[in-house]
Amino acid sequence: MLFKRSSGETHPRRYLPFKKEAELGDPQLLFTKPVRNSKGRQRSGRLNSLPRSLTHLITQDLVAKLSLPRVKPNQTKDGFSDLEARIITAIGSAGPRNIAQISRMTGTHQETIRYKIKKRFARLGFKFHAEVDFDKLGLGLHWGTLYFTNAFYDSAPQVLRVLNRVGYLTYYAKVLPQGSYIGLFALPQGTPDQYKVLLSDLISEGVLSGFTFDEVLASKHKAMNPQFFDFRSGRWEIDWARVPDQISTPLQIGKRAQAVNFDLYDLLIIKELQRDSLQHLTGIAKKLKVHQKTLEYHYRTHVQKWKMIPSYRVGWAQDASNRPARSTVTTRLTFHDLSKQRLSEVQGSISRVPFLWAEDLLRSGTYVATLHVPVTELLGVSSYINESVRGLDSKVDVGFIKSADTSSFTVPCGQYGKGGWRFDVQEMKGALRIEAAALLQK
Numbered sequence: 030m031l032f033k034r035s036s037g038e039t040h041p042r043r044y045l046p047f048k049k050e051a052e053l054g055d056p057q058l059l060f061t062k063p064v065r066n067s068k069g070r071q072r073s074g075r076l077n078s079l080p081r082s083l084t085h086l087i088t089q090d091l092v093a094k095l096s097l098p099r100v101k102p103n104q105t106k107d108g109f110s111d112l113e114a115r116i117i118t119a120i121g122s123a124g125p126r127n128i129a130q131i132s133r134m135t136g137t138h139q140e141t142i143r144y145k146i147k148k149r150f151a152r153l154g155f156k157f158h159a160e161v162d163f164d165k166l167g168l169g170l171h172w173g174t175l176y177f178t179n180a181f182y183d184s185a186p187q188v189l190r191v192l193n194r195v196g197y198l199t200y201y202a203k204v205l206p207q208g209s210y211i212g213l214f215a216l217p218q219g220t221p222d223q224y225k226v227l228l229s230d231l232i233s234e235g236v237l238s239g240f241t242f243d244e245v246l247a248s249k250h251k252a253m254n255p256q257f258f259d260f261r262s263g264r265w266e267i268d269w270a271r272v273p274d275q276i277s278t279p280l281q282i283g284k285r286a287q288a289v290n291f292d293l294y295d296l297l298i299i300k301e302l303q304r305d306s307l308q309h310l311t312g313i314a315k316k317l318k319v320h321q322k323t324l325e326y327h328y329r330t331h332v333q334k335w336k337m338i339p340s341y342r343v344g345w346a347q348d349a350s351n352r353p354a355r356s357t358v359t360t361r362l363t364f365h366d367l368s369k370q371r372l373s374e375v376q377g378s379i380s381r382v383p384f385l386w387a388e389d390l391l392r393s394g395t396y397v398a399t400l401h402v403p404v405t406e407l408l409g410v411s412s413y414i415n416e417s418v419r420g421l422d423s424k425v426d427v428g429f430i431k432s433a434d435t436s437s438f439t440v441p442c443g444q445y446g447k448g449g450w451r452f453d454v455q456e457m458k459g460a461l462r463i464e465a466a467a468l469l470q471k
Contacts, residue, residue: 112137114255116145117155117343121252124341125157125306147307153263157306158342160250161299161440165337167288167450168197168215168440170245172391173228175210176238184468185210186434188236191464193438195457196227203434204361210434211361215441217450218288227454227461236465243391247282251385253343258383265403267383269413277377280388280396289335293445294319294327299337300439306341344386345401357401359386359430362414364396366424372396378417382410399430 112135119134125146132139146157163170177185185203189210192198200213216224221244231237254275259266301313310328314321332338345357364375372394379385379398384406387399402410414421444451 111255111260112141113145113149113153113260114258116142117253117255120146120157120343121340124159124338126309153260154345156344158250158344159299159302159306159338160340160342161303162286162337162339163215164286165289165335166215166291166296166440167218169218169221170248170389171214171216171221171224172243172245172389172397173212173214174241175212175228176240177210178235178238181236181465181468182208184471186436187468188231188461188464189436191460193436193441194443195460196224197441197444198438199441200437201435202359203431204428205431207428217452220452223452223454227457230458231461234462234465236461243393243395245389246392247280247388247390249278249280249388250342251278251380251388253345254383256383258345265384265406267406267409269409272381272383272413273378273417275381275383277380279373280376280380280390282390289331289337291331291335291337292327293442294324295331295337296440296442296445298324298328298332300442302338303439345384357384357403358407359432359435360400360402360407360410361428361430362398362400363426363428364398364421364424365394365426367394367396375418375421378414382413384410 115135116131116137119131123130123134128139128142128146131137131142131146135142175185175189177188181188186201189198189201189212192212193201197214197216198212199215201210203210214224221242225242228237228240228242232239257265257267297317297319298310298313301308301316310324311321314324317324362379364372367375376388376390376396380388382400384401384403385398386401389397391397400410
């Protein structure tokens, strides 16, 4: 019996729909013979009479005649060799919860997207972060470096947690080998000078031996560049000869956004999405014991409309305790005393590094870059910076973040009241003195 192909050509064998070579799988599955099931209906079955080697040759001949492209599995026209790379790119604008939009952007089934985000990426060490626009909350970012005295050096994390509870601290980390602590503060507008008074009081109390405090003029979290990441092996494969050809993204000082008319519900939604960007409003409503319709209204008309979370970041970091050879070292590069032209050269070179995490330009002219560097690439990234921007000498400081002495916090909801952000220096001093006295008694 003759069976027709889709093109109208007849052939004495029955064919299944043709696929690309990368999707063919077992070549014998292309050729089948009619098989009757228990109800007498015809179904497809495997033709076992053909040797496997002969079937493979026939398959290759068909692929050649049909001019099917010989591509590697999962290779795409945009240059990314994995579906995961396209999903990560889409998450930056759509967010990890918007499965339907990511599906449309990548042309992939929703169930596949959902599996990749919830299962596959977690095993590879990827995490999703909601990037908050602090300007729209009426908060300004400031980096501080805190030098603790010997009496409080071992108990520094306890003091820093008090600063988080009452003093708008959103992040702290211990920097090695210097031993100092860095902190990111999100302060209400017009309060930095008062905050410096608070930190000066800690010097008088013998908690700190010194500190630096600088306003952030421009800040950017770099979207992960999946071009150099092998999703099959779960590791970076950097060709440093190609890195200088990557497009650099300048760090520009833009006009600050005006604060919007937000409320406590908006802050609670942002706080929960900072904790877990994969949460849905249904779960958040149950956790906060708030009616779901109320949260949906605030999320749609406030958080989304005003873009209080303008984008999401995808970060990659491996725990050293599981696979030391594949772990990452959070590296902090601080460039200072640079001319405007020199600063542009340095920033342009750093922005091309595939595992750059964050960039900050401070009012003093200091440029800070934070990178999640795989341990196997520490020498590679150091050589790249040295070759691309020579003569830095003492104008760059290198520090490594101690992951055991690091904490990130959400927006300071506890400091928000009916009248807006509360800022009482005397209350902060009192809380810090009580903590300092308790620590000295131990």
